[in-house]
Amino acid sequence: MTNAFILRGGRVVDPASNEDLIRDVAVANGVFVPPASVPDAPVLNAAGLVVAPGFLDVHVHLRDPGQTAKEDVVSGTRAAAAGGFATVVAMPNTLPPLDTPARVAAFVADCHARAVVRVLPSATLTLGREGREPTDAIALKAAGAVALTDDGACVQDAAVMRRCLLAARAAGLLVTDHCEDFALAQGGAIRAGPVADALGVRGIPAQAEEVIAARNLLLARETGQPVHLQHISTAGTVDILRRARALGVPLTAEITPHHLALTVEACRTLGSQAKMNPPLGTEADRQALLAALAEGLVTVIATDHAPHTAEEKARGLAAAPFGIIGLESAVPVCLELLVHGGVLSLRQLVAAFTTGPATLFGLPYGTLAMGAPADLTLFDPDAEVEIRPETFASKARNCPFAGWRCRGRVMATLVAGRWAFGQLKEWRK
Numbered sequence: 001m002t003n004a005f006i007l008r009g010g011r012v013v014d015p016a017s018n019e020d021l022i023r024d025v026a027v028a029n030g031v032f033v034p035p036a037s038v039p040d041a042p043v044l045n046a047a048g049l050v051v052a053p054g055f056l057d058v059h060v061h062l063r064d065p066g067q068t069a070k071e072d073v074v075s076g077t078r079a080a081a082a083g084g085f086a087t088v089v090a091m092p093n094t095l096p097p098l099d100t101p102a103r104v105a106a107f108v109a110d111c112h113a114r115a116v117v118r119v120l121p122s123a124t125l126t127l128g129r130e131g132r133e134p135t136d137a138i139a140l141k142a143a144g145a146v147a148l149t150d151d152g153a154c155v156q157d158a159a160v161m162r163r164c165l166l167a168a169r170a171a172g173l174l175v176t177d178h179c180e181d182f183a184l185a186q187g188g189a190i191r192a193g194p195v196a197d198a199l200g201v202r203g204i205p206a207q208a209e210e211v212i213a214a215r216n217l218l219l220a221r222e223t224g225q226p227v228h229l230q231h232i233s234t235a236g237t238v239d240i241l242r243r244a245r246a247l248g249v250p251l252t253a254e255i256t257p258h259h260l261a262l263t264v265e266a267c268r269t270l271g272s273q274a275k276m277n278p279p280l281g282t283e284a285d286r287q288a289l290l291a292a293l294a295e296g297l298v299t300v301i302a303t304d305h306a307p308h309t310a311e312e313k314a315r316g317l318a319a320a321p322f323g324i325i326g327l328e329s330a331v332p333v334c335l336e337l338l339v340h341g342g343v344l345s346l347r348q349l350v351a352a353f354t355t356g357p358a359t360l361f362g363l364p365y366g367t368l369a370m371g372a373p374a375d376l377t378l379f380d381p382d383a384e385v386e387i388r389p390e391t392f393a394s395k396a397r398n399c400p401f402a403g404w405r406c407r408g409r410v411m412a413t414l415v416a417g418r419w420a421f422g423q424l425k426e427w428r429k
């Protein structure tokens with residue numbers, strides 16, 4: 001066996017097998033193998049660490065091609081590795097957008113050559129992300145796309161959206177949707193309400209998200225095509241999701257760490273560093289999102305890692321672009337807020353980064369099963385870290401968690417048997 005090694009002494013937390021115990025994990029030729037099959041392999045010391053299946057982040061903007069001053073395939077995937085993510089799903093709102101099989105294939109080839117972690121592309125729902133003509137879902141899937149989304153924009157015309165869902169159904173591709181009614185959101189910078197009024201910017205009402213989420217429920221019910229709601233942010237959307245669950249409609253959702261950790265109040269002190277789309281909500285919204293995760297209504301945490309340059313973010317609250325980075329803060333923030341905060345068990349949190357997204361996207365990752373790709377996320381759940389964006393591998397620094405102290409440090413990330421970040425010392429008795 002080549003490239004074989006054994007991790008010893010770690011606490012193995014694997015939601016796929018409901019396992020939480022200290023045992024050896026062995027890797028050979030990029031996949032998991034029984035430790036007894038590699039008796040002579042070097043043994044590495046994982047004592048004190050949680051050994052989890054490699055984490056997935058299904059919502060990442062790598063900004064490549066076209067906006068590489070913000071981020072690129074190398075810097076974005078280094079950030080993913082440093083943050084504990086073995087697999088990311090890249091958003092297609094690049095320049096040009098990934099709306100043709102040729103563009104998806106070129107992106108796949110570029111990632112194959114340069115990416116530090118596994119990158120799975122999504123492609124656009126409509127040509128040019130213009131919301132008018134569905135893309136060729138079958139050809140996009142053949143080129144490697146794992147989902148369709150116009151993220152950053154949203155198909156406004158329900159009849160066009162219905163045609164997109166039927167095309168996706170024929171291809172067997174998941175649709176993930178950034179829910180935003182443009183007329184309701186028009187010109188807004190942060191959530192409508194007293195904070196927007198006090199800061200003198202236009203507000204975005206919660207209904208801008210909820211109107212589209214409700215439309216998607218109705219269209220998913222009628223077409224039978226699964227629709228995944230990206231970065232949900234309001235209590236009303238949680239209600240819509242609960243209604244979908246009761247009706248048996250294939251509507252799912254993801255929640256970001258920032259919508260779980262922050263409210264619109266953060267805009268008062270952080271300004272544009274707390275400006276993202278959908279905007280931060282109220283404390284009631286935040287509590288509804290925490291409850292949705294805790295009860296298993298939502299099974300996916302995704303970062304919506306959205307890098308921008310410092311110059312762009314310095315334009316003031318009204319004019320700065322939407323979005324914050326998340327890859328290198330997500331795991332510590334979620335461990336502190338959700339696990340140490342008593343919202344989720346450690347196993348539930350690991351599931352939200354592994355089996356939750358892997359099941360939704362139908363991916364063979366996020367598991368320690370023998371023969372599966374050897375992806376691992378190793379972290380110390382109790383080690384305190386200070387979040388310092390100036391140390392990030394990402395090119396961007398637009399992080400609202402700067403200065404936060406969290407218990408939870410990512411120590412190493414393994415992707416298909418290779419260390420993408422960190423490494424362990426040899427085991428000595």
Ligand SMILES: [Zn+2]
Nearest residue numbers: 151152178277
């Ligand atoms: Zn979005």
Ligand SMILES: [Zn+2]
Nearest residue numbers: 091151152304
């Ligand atoms: Zn996004």
